[in-house]
Amino acid sequence: MKLQVSRMNVRLNPDVRKVIPRFFNTGDERSRTLINRVMLMPDNQVSELLQQVHNEFRDRYNNIRAVFEKHFDLVKHLLPEEERLTVTNEKKLLIGSYFTMEYSLEHAALFNPSIVEDPDQSGAAAGEKNVIVSFRATGEGHISSLVFKRAKLHKNGNIHFEPSGKYMNQGRVTQQKRNNKKAFTELLSHSILPEEIRALILCQLHDTFSYKEIESILKSALQHVETGMAKNKIKYDILSMVNTSYELHFLPESLLSERVIFPVTFTEKNGIEDARFIKFTAEDGSGTYMATYTAYDGSFILPHLIETKDFLHFKMSPLHGKAAINKNLALFPRKVNGQYAMLSRIDGVNNYIMFSDDLYLWETATLLQQPIHPWEFVQIGNAGSPIETENGWLVITHGVGPMRKYCLGASLFDLNDPTKELGRLKEPLLMPDEDEWHGYVPNVVYSCGTIIHHENLFIPYAVSDYATSFATVPLKALLNAIKPAG
Known part of the structure; x- marks a missing residue:
C-alpha cells in the first residue's frame, strides 16, 4: 500500500x-x-x-x-x-x-528547515508540542544566515507559528579565539605539506594568530604552487586546522524570531548554511541543542557546530579531522556505544557514518549507503539527524535523480550498530509536485530535520531552494514500508 x-x-x-x-x-x-x-x-x-x-x-x-x-x-x-x-x-x-x-536577510530564499522541541513547553495543551524551526535565510550576494521561528504543533498535525518580531538582532559576539602557534605547528606536522611551504608559513606567524592573518600569509606562501587545483587543496587543508570559535549572545527580551546568526568569522563570511538541529542528550541525562552547519568563505566549505541550551547563548566551533569535510554532516542525538556518532557525505555521492570520542575531531568515516534506486543515482545524503525509534534509527534521506531532481527518502539502521542498514524505501517519500517545481533551484524538496509528534513524522521541507512547506506521514506506516535492504 x-x-x-x-x-x-x-x-x-x-x-x-x-x-x-x-x-x-x-x-x-x-x-x-x-x-x-x-x-x-x-x-x-x-x-x-x-x-x-x-x-x-x-x-x-x-x-x-x-x-x-x-x-x-x-x-x-x-x-x-x-x-x-x-x-x-x-x-x-x-x-x-x-x-x-x-x-x-531573506530576499532570495527562506529554506532548508530543521525542527526541534522547544525547551519552553509552557502553554502547550495535551497533545500539543511547542517547537523551534530553524531556516537558512539567503539575501543579496547569496550570503546565508540562520533565522528561527517559534511554533506549536497541534494534535491534528497542524502547525501554528508565533507572530514574527519587528527588530532583527545579530547578537553580541564574545570570545573570538586566536590560534596558538605551538598547537598549530603540531597539526601541520601531521599534514602532507612540502617542507618549504610549511617553513614559510610558520616563520611569518606570531605566537597567536587569527584566521584572517593566516589567510593573508597563505596568499604569498602558495604563490609558487603550479596549479590552481593543487593550491586550493593545500589552502583548504591548512585552513581546516584553524580555530574559528566564538560565542553569540542575545537579549532575553528579544523574540526568537528577531535573532539572526549572521556570518561573523572569515571562514563563514559568505554563508552559514543548512543547520541540522537536534536535542543532544548526554549520558547524565542533560540536554543541549546542537547543530552542524556548513561555513562558506567564498572559496572553501568547512563543517562547524552550534551549541546552545536556551537559544539565547550560542557557541560556534569548527570541526576538525580528516573526515570533517564536505557538506551534509548530521549528529546523532546521543552517544552510540560510548562514542559520538555522525552521518556525513564526504565524497559528495554516498552516505557515510563516523564515530569519535571527541565531539570536535572526526578522523575516519565508513561507507554506509550508496545509491541503489534510480531516483538517487546521482547522490544520496541525509536530510537531517537520525531519529531514535523502537525499530531502529530512522534517517530521512535525500536522493538526486534525472534532471537533478531532489526527492526525500527514508532508511532504517540498527539501534546498537547503526552501520547496519535494516531497510530503505524503494520509492521516494516526498518528491516535488507541480506547484513545487519552480524556484531558485527548480525541482527540489529538501529538509535539514524532522520530528515525531503524536504518532506522525512531521516534515518541514524546502521548496526549490526558495520557500518552506510542511508535510506529515504516519510513523508506523512509514516504518512498516521500509523493506529490508536487498
Missing part, C-alpha cells in the same frame, strides 16, 4: 522586510573623502539631515543611533587626530549613517 504523505496548506515565503544594518565599506580612499564632506557641513545642516535620516529609519530598528555610533567607530581612525578629538556627536552619528546599509 502506498504511503499516505499529507502536505499541509502552509508555505513560508521569504520576507523582504527582514533587514539588518550592516557596515558599508567603501575603501579607505573613498571613505576619507566622504568623511571630509560631512566634516565641512555646517552644524545646522548636519542636525537637519541627521534628524531626517533618524525619522526615516528609527522604526525599523530598536536603536538606530547605536548602529551609527558603532559604524563611526569603525572609520574614526581615518580622521586626522585633531578632528577626531573635536568632532561633534551629531557629526559622528551622521558619518556613521553614511557607513550603514540595510541588508535584506
Whole structure:
C-alpha cells in the first residue's frame, strides 16, 4: 500500500522586510573623502539631515543611533587626530549613517528547515508540542544566515507559528579565539605539506594568530604552487586546522524570531548554511541543542557546530579531522556505544557514518549507503539527524535523480550498530509536485530535520531552494514500508 504523505496548506515565503544594518565599506580612499564632506557641513545642516535620516529609519530598528555610533567607530581612525578629538556627536552619528546599509536577510530564499522541541513547553495543551524551526535565510550576494521561528504543533498535525518580531538582532559576539602557534605547528606536522611551504608559513606567524592573518600569509606562501587545483587543496587543508570559535549572545527580551546568526568569522563570511538541529542528550541525562552547519568563505566549505541550551547563548566551533569535510554532516542525538556518532557525505555521492570520542575531531568515516534506486543515482545524503525509534534509527534521506531532481527518502539502521542498514524505501517519500517545481533551484524538496509528534513524522521541507512547506506521514506506516535492504 502506498504511503499516505499529507502536505499541509502552509508555505513560508521569504520576507523582504527582514533587514539588518550592516557596515558599508567603501575603501579607505573613498571613505576619507566622504568623511571630509560631512566634516565641512555646517552644524545646522548636519542636525537637519541627521534628524531626517533618524525619522526615516528609527522604526525599523530598536536603536538606530547605536548602529551609527558603532559604524563611526569603525572609520574614526581615518580622521586626522585633531578632528577626531573635536568632532561633534551629531557629526559622528551622521558619518556613521553614511557607513550603514540595510541588508535584506531573506530576499532570495527562506529554506532548508530543521525542527526541534522547544525547551519552553509552557502553554502547550495535551497533545500539543511547542517547537523551534530553524531556516537558512539567503539575501543579496547569496550570503546565508540562520533565522528561527517559534511554533506549536497541534494534535491534528497542524502547525501554528508565533507572530514574527519587528527588530532583527545579530547578537553580541564574545570570545573570538586566536590560534596558538605551538598547537598549530603540531597539526601541520601531521599534514602532507612540502617542507618549504610549511617553513614559510610558520616563520611569518606570531605566537597567536587569527584566521584572517593566516589567510593573508597563505596568499604569498602558495604563490609558487603550479596549479590552481593543487593550491586550493593545500589552502583548504591548512585552513581546516584553524580555530574559528566564538560565542553569540542575545537579549532575553528579544523574540526568537528577531535573532539572526549572521556570518561573523572569515571562514563563514559568505554563508552559514543548512543547520541540522537536534536535542543532544548526554549520558547524565542533560540536554543541549546542537547543530552542524556548513561555513562558506567564498572559496572553501568547512563543517562547524552550534551549541546552545536556551537559544539565547550560542557557541560556534569548527570541526576538525580528516573526515570533517564536505557538506551534509548530521549528529546523532546521543552517544552510540560510548562514542559520538555522525552521518556525513564526504565524497559528495554516498552516505557515510563516523564515530569519535571527541565531539570536535572526526578522523575516519565508513561507507554506509550508496545509491541503489534510480531516483538517487546521482547522490544520496541525509536530510537531517537520525531519529531514535523502537525499530531502529530512522534517517530521512535525500536522493538526486534525472534532471537533478531532489526527492526525500527514508532508511532504517540498527539501534546498537547503526552501520547496519535494516531497510530503505524503494520509492521516494516526498518528491516535488507541480506547484513545487519552480524556484531558485527548480525541482527540489529538501529538509535539514524532522520530528515525531503524536504518532506522525512531521516534515518541514524546502521548496526549490526558495520557500518552506510542511508535510506529515504516519510513523508506523512509514516504518512498516521500509523493506529490508536487498
